Amino acid sequence: MSAHSSFSTWIDDYLAVRRRAGFDLKVAGNQLKQFAHFAEEVGHNGTLTIQLAAEWASSSSTGRRLTAARRIEVLRPFAAYCRQFDPATEIPPQYLFGPAHHRLTPHIFTEEEVQDLLTACDELYPPGGLRGASCRTIFGLIAATGLRISEATGLTVSANLRTP
Structure with missing residues (x-):
């Protein structure tokens, strides 16, 4: 692969x-193709630079820093790949536009909200069926113990706790 491809x-x-290594890369692939299109539109010829990456990342229609940070996150592995063939390739810094992900603030349900949720389980279709009872049990267990959903649904009966 030549440096001028x-x-x-x-x-x-x-x-x-x-x-071939097993990655799907549908979204990342589309974004990288958008990057290539952007580079062609601005007439960039040559190696991948931090300046080009920053211009593309900040050119999104939303103009949000989070979007730019996510674009850089997609571009970095591609830049590392390019560097194998073109040592002049610049890899954009990971936090060029800040973090690409932010953790949402958890919602702590009030007792009233928990009770409303448990009551709503009784309205699930089919009436009086296993679905409503199962949801009510899982949500009640989570509310009472603080388990995560994956922990609650992953519970199993231990062999030494089974009755004969």
Whole structure:
């Protein structure tokens, strides 16, 4: 692969390698193709630079820093791939636009909200069926113990606790 190949060619090769390794990369692949299109539109010829990456990342229609940070997150592994063939390739810093993900503030349910949720389980279809009872049991268990949903649904009966 020559240092003067278009980004489209490099991206196709990169995606083929990663997909052979088992990665799907549907969203990332589309974003990388958008990057290649952007580079062609601005007339960029040459190596991948931090400046080009920053211009593309901040060119989204939303203009949000989070979107730019996520674009950089997609571009970094591709830049590392390119560096194998073109040592002049610049890999954008991970936090160029800040973190790409932010943790949502958890909602602590009030006793009234928990009671409303448990009552609503009784309205699930079919009336009087196992679905409503199961949901009510799981939600009640979570509310009473603080378990995560995966912990509650992953519970099993221990062999030494089974009755004969």
